[in-house]
Amino acid sequence: MKAALLKAYGGIDRFAIEDIPTPKPGAGEVLIKIAASAVNPFDLILRQGVMAQYISLPLPAVLGGDAAGTIAELGASVTGFAIGDRVVADFPANGKGAHAEYGVVAATSVAKLPAALTFEQGASLVKAGLTGRQTVDALGVKAGDRVLVSGGLGAVGRAAIQYLKQIGAKPVAGVRPERLGEAREVAGDALDITTAPSPAFDFAISAAAPVAANLIGHVRDGGQVASIVPVPEGANAGNRVVIHELYHRTDAATLDAVLDAAARGVLIIPIAETLALEQIGAAQNAVASGVQGKVVLRHG
Template sequence: MKAALLKSYGGIDQFMIGEVPMPKPEAGEVLIKIEASAINPFDLILRQGFMAQYIPLELPAVLGGDAAGTIAALGAGVTGLAVGDRVVGDFLANGNGSHAEYGVLPASSVAKLPANLSFEQGASLVKVGLTGRQTVDILGIKAGDRVLISGALGMVGRAAIQYLQEIGAKPVAGVRSERLEGARLLAGEAIDITEQPAQATFHFAISTAPAVAGILIDHVRDGGQVASIVQVPEGANSDDRVTIHELRHRTDADTMDAVLKAASEGRLIIPIAKTLPLSEIAAAQSAVAGGVQGKVVLKH
């Protein structure tokens, strides 16, 4: 089968389209014929080798964490799914990813794709939707709580804001001054996150933008909580005055079902900025590196 292969750690010139063996599902696994996959910023970090010490890849490797397609085969013991089902899948960062014609993953990492969502939409929702919801859930936010979100017009920020609205909380978008108007359209309330606050007024915050991770904490009152998917700058939380939950998304089929249901009902909208063929994976990663506003999706 064809796959986008990373030959060596480095630049986008290290990608090539090549042939790899067709994977076979073992017990508890499914084989997906992949119709679309999405590029995530973490893919760029993997490609450049910055995670090689922690996630060593056997090269050439297939990157890609999000996928949508149809089930082509079931491993022994899989129930609740059938060949031909339209699904999304959450792939591990192990070098056997979703930028290929077919992929194998545990049945517990798969959710059925609603009929009114395209494969491209499905692929754009997986890690973004999971991460956005999990940042909210880890804070124990309730209806009426006011929550500051940095990087609010990024994809995880958008997912978190729309989930906060869904549960009746009050999101406040933290963005640069030139993006305030767009952020208000999304969240209802927005502030310039780059300005040092006169006093901390938030008990909850979600940190998704590395450049303002330190100043975001300054907006949080003593005893408050921050859910962060980016590295917290050293010294930003002196005396541990706030509780910081550093997290990476975790695969969860129930949460994926909730994300897809919200998208199918129009409560979650993640914009797709570019759709490119799998053969143009280098251009797709370049678009993400350039800060394109929206998801970049590969059609297989």
């Protein structure tokens, strides 16, 4: 099968499109013929070797955590899926990822893709949709609660904002001043996250590293912040607020809910660029440039 191989840590020149053996699913796993995969900021960190001391990839490695395609083969003991099912999958960062023609993943990390969604849409929803919901759930937000979301126009921020709307909460997108108009269209309310903070919120979601300290300043004493970015040193002096540091986790039931919301049109994450698998370097550069929306690779 064709795969985008990372031959060594470094720049995009370390990628090579090569043929490698098609993997076989083991017990509890499925083989997916991948139609589309998404490129996430975390893929860039893995490529550069920034996380090598924590996640040591078996080089050459296949990156890519989010995929959509069809079930090609079932491993032993797998139930609930059939060959030919349209699915999305949440691949782990183990060097055997989604930027290839086929991929093997645990069946517990797979969800069926509704007919209303394209493969490209499905691939764009996986980690962003899961993480957005998980930040909201960590806070225990209820209907009527106001929640400040930094990075509200990023994929995770959009997913969180739209989920907050679903449960009847009141999201406020924290963005830079030039994006306030667009943010109001998405969230209904927005504020300039770069201004001097005023502690007016009980809840906040921190999804943009450059303004993490400012976001914390907007939360009242005893309030809660769900953060998917590093908390700057000294930003929470005296543990003034409760901070939940979150890392994405795979969850098929939550992924089902994300896909259902997208199929019903209540979750929209825009796709900025769709490129061929062979253009993985250009795709990573697009993500690094801060392109607004998901970057998706089409396979074949």
